[in-house]
Amino acid sequence: MVRDYLIIGAGPAGLQLAALLEGDGLDYLVLERGSGPGTFFTTYPRHRKLISINKVNTGNTDPEINLRMDWNSLLSDDPRLLLGHYTDRYFPQADDLVRYLADFAERTGVRVEYGTDVVRISRARGVFTARDAAGRTWRARRLVVATGVSRLNVPSVPGIELAERYDTFDTDPASFTNQRVLVIGKGNSAFETADALMEKAAVIHVAGPHSVRMAWKTHFVGHLRAVNNNFLDSYQLKSQNAVLDGAVENIERTADGRYRVVFRYARTTEGLRELRYDRIVLCAGFRFDADVFDQTCRPALVIDDRFPEQTSAFESVNVPGLYFAGTLTQQRDFKRSTNGFIHGFRYGARALHRILRSRHHDTPWPSRTLAAAPEAVADAVVARVNRSSGLWQQFGFLGDVVSVDGDTARYQEEVPLDHVADGGLGPAAHRFVVDLEYGPGHDQVDPFDVGIPRVAENDAEHAADSAYLHPVVRHYRDGALAGVHHLAENLENDWDVPAVHQQPLAAFVKSCLG
CATH class of the missing domain: 3.50.50.60 (FAD/NAD(P)-binding domain)
Incomplete structure (x- = not known):
């Protein structure tokens, strides 16, 4: 039997992608070495306290906004599947996450073969074969590795x-x-x-x-x-x-x-x-273990051979059909954004799911239409940056895209910025790409030094000089960058002052569309 997808690893990323494939009714199977999901977190961190926050009391009832302060839950339509129902500790214990992942796997119905230690992966005639320590084999047209950085990083030091x-x-x-x-x-x-x-x-x-x-x-x-x-x-x-x-x-x-x-x-x-x-x-630290791959499908490695090198679609640069999910995808934003962590790669896994559907199942990236009027575009963008958890958590990596052709605009959410640049969404006469970014050089100054000059809150005139997280909108005409607009930073991250945020953005969109 040749499946469409094999996923190696039932950690948070493997479960997230599997739940999305399960919801589509697609043909997949997850192979997991441990006896249950989240095996990594049964050991790590060694002192058992997570550094991913679990802020239960936000004062907000919007579940999307609350995901900005929830760095452990996976994406689901089930309101019970939030880590906040398992503990209210700001920094949870790792055992709480393990219990949560077990329930996530059960309630989403993902298909996992536990106790399956994959020891060799090969590829022939476009099909991957995974063999486990017991000699069993599984075959699939596409392989997704979600094993994380599972090998201890050992420096080359005598002794x-x-x-x-x-x-x-x-x-x-x-x-x-x-x-x-x-x-x-x-x-x-x-x-x-x-x-x-x-x-x-x-x-x-x-x-x-x-x-x-x-x-x-x-x-x-x-x-x-x-x-x-x-x-x-x-x-x-x-x-x-x-x-x-x-x-x-x-x-x-x-x-x-x-x-x-x-x-x-x-x-x-x-x-x-x-x-x-x-x-x-x-x-x-840790590194990716590539030893399970034989020479027919061994992925190229980068960053001191600690990570597999990937395209903007999370695919190996040298092995077609070999994809990656989870902390391994931090190769795409190494030490810049959040793909190395659950609160980042849960959105990356959803983006990979959409890429796979588009490439292999004739399902375009989800979109909604709106009027091409500048005010309508500006309102849609402002509404999203004020609520989206994906743009918030994956700053500088995921962006919303508004493509304008004639009198119609198409709005697509949470697309990897590099995937847009590589033509993953196809051509468009006008395209507006919005993400959240810190200002240039933000990591070179002491944020607690009151002597450093700063842009005033809601200062639309000097918004481009903002150092703190704020929305940035880029306009592309026939694929070429034609203009950039910054929305002024705001202490409460509320970019909804009409004269400061919506109106200047609408004027920018109008000028771009001529």
Whole structure:
């Protein structure tokens, strides 16, 4: 039997895409190594607190707007399938997410083969074959990999095998009592670990070649989050802890059972430095595991071979029919937007679903028609930017598209911007593309520095200089960029002041249409 789709992985992304395919009645099957959905979250994060927010009390009754503050729920028409019904903790426990995903799988009726450890994937004559550890095989015309970054990222450092690994080390802080500890890595897993050990360890050093980047400054939620940054306070207030900028060059075990680490500082004239530790924990992130693919369909890799390289349609650049969903799709917006996280890739999975329907099932991207009058276009855009959770969560990556031909306009929602640029929606005489963006250089300034000049709220005249998140509308004439309009930023993210938002936008649309 050759199916239309095989999905590898029943994590959040695999479940999201499967639920959408199930709703269409399409031919698919999900293969999952674990005994239930969300296996990754039964182990990670190791200290069990998620950094994805779950804000239940928003003061709003609109479920679409509330998804802006819900970073864990998948997209569904079932109002019961929201993580807020499982916990009201702002930062939920990972076990709550696992329970939620199990219910999502059951209530949506997705078809999953659990206990299926895929060990080899091949492709012949346009058909993929997946073989599991028990020797069973499944075949499909198209394969969607939603396994996430499942392999620990291990730097090429002599002696790195002596370090304890984030995926297996003993997380009980008591085992680190009065010890000198080196944590290798500067992401959230490293600081989560350091923070957990502070009450017991004597000395903790967190080390990596790049400077710490704060999420509140860069607006990339994968950078260090405030929930994990207590360690920085202990460092700056001289409490025996430190953050080291530089590279570990060698690790050796000494005769007394401790470790000698050769370290090269990044920002000083000092050469190599020898440091001594009782324990070393490797927390350098994760990478994509491409070893299951044989040479007939091995995808090209990028970003230090940590991610599969993809087109704007989430398809492998070198293997036709091989698609990706979930955190793997962050290759398309690496450290710029939110495809690496549930609150981002749930919309990416929906976009992939629409791309697959358009390419393989003669179903165009969903659209609605409206009058081509400038006021009608402006009103439709303003209504969407004030309510949409997809544009909000996938800033700078997804956009709404208004195509105008003659007296009719067609409105299409949440299209990947690169997919539009690559002609994925076909030609149009006039096309307006709207997304939400931060201003250029927003990640280079301290957002808490009151001395930095800023654009006033609702300042339409200087809207193009806005640094905070705000709508941007671009006009394309026959595929070529012809004009850009910024809507003024607003403290409450309400872009609905007629004289400030609708009227200037309507005037822009009118001028573009001549």
